Amino acid sequence: EPEVTQTPSHQVTQMGQEVILRCVPISNHLYFYWYRQILGQKVEFLVSFYNNEISEKSEIFDDQFSVERPDGSNFTLKIRSTKLEDSAMYFCASSLWDRQETQYFGPGTRLLVL
């Protein structure tokens, strides 16, 4: 069964550094998403992406964040200057052709900002 994959599984970085989290969505899916989960809290929506542009974003997704589909398979989340409060599990997800369809989640990247 096709899966969403994410790399790295864990990343430790220093405050102020840039990080790029990578995702490979399911190959024929058209909608891509990023969510995050701060330890012990609920999962929160960050951004959705369709046809090479952001379709929706939450208040959390400020100028520090950006997303990109650099090629036909990868989908990335960049955090420009990390803060301590960016420490969280980041999940990538994809859905076939509509935001209201089943979203399939990757295993997550655990980011720790020191």
Place this chain on the structure above:
Amino acid sequence: GIQVEQSPPDLILQEGANSTLRCNFSDSVNNLQWFHQNPWGQLINLFYIPSGTKQNGRLSATTVATERYSLLYISSSQTTDSGVYFCAPYGGGGLTFGKGTHLIIQP
């Protein structure tokens, strides 16, 4: 945005017991998913259930969209069912997750 409430927040059961987890949401939705977050933090997709009833083995789910709630049933619980169960309706933007039900199944 849409508000999601899950109950109970915590549930401790013996192996073999049955349980019902509830999810209330504040607005009409076109998508609702149930997830199991395992101890490693992975989100396992259980059901896509905007309305009606579905069953998958020992698990089943029912969504009554007109009354804005969904139920997840777990029968004959096993220790591997332990974890956090999230309800996540889609009401615009991305999925809106509830705070989850933390389920512990004791042997």
